[in-house]
Amino acid sequence: MDFLRGADTVQLYSVTPKALPKGKGQSLAELESGVFDGKRAVYGHVSVDASRRGELATLLENALGGFMVDCFDPRHIIVAAKGSESRLYSICFECSKIIVFDAAGQELDRSEMGTTAPKLSAFLDTLLKDAGVTLAHDVKDAPPE
Secondary structure (H helix, E strand, C coil): CHHHHCCCEEEEEEECCCCCCCCECCCHHHHHHCEECCCEEEEEEEECCHHHHHHHHHHHHHHECCCCCCCCCCCEEEEEEECCEEEEEEEECCCCEEEEEECCCEEEEEEEECCCHHHHHHHHHHHHHHCCCCCHHHCCCCCCC
């Protein structure tokens, strides 16, 4: 979480859940365009201001260490940038997994979340809702492809 804590900018994205092939992440360019694999949509994003980044990093760090299943349909992506380097923290609360990718979509790390994951989920959802961003789990129908 040192990278996240020391980031120059942090963005939180609400994304359409879709299983990604193992070891393949979305690139930063795909995320910023709002399209993944030609169809995945971004509902919106919010900048996480410096006053909330420490809390975000702590909640993310405390959420690690649980049991992992194998769906990986992330609905939240945190993008942290420091200088010319970016990291994408893709989070799936269904399978309690966080996978960290570089800007090109290459996997850097993978962790399981533990019992404090609901606190992280509530924090991320509050940040998005306060900014007027649609939450992926609130959408009944998949976005158009």
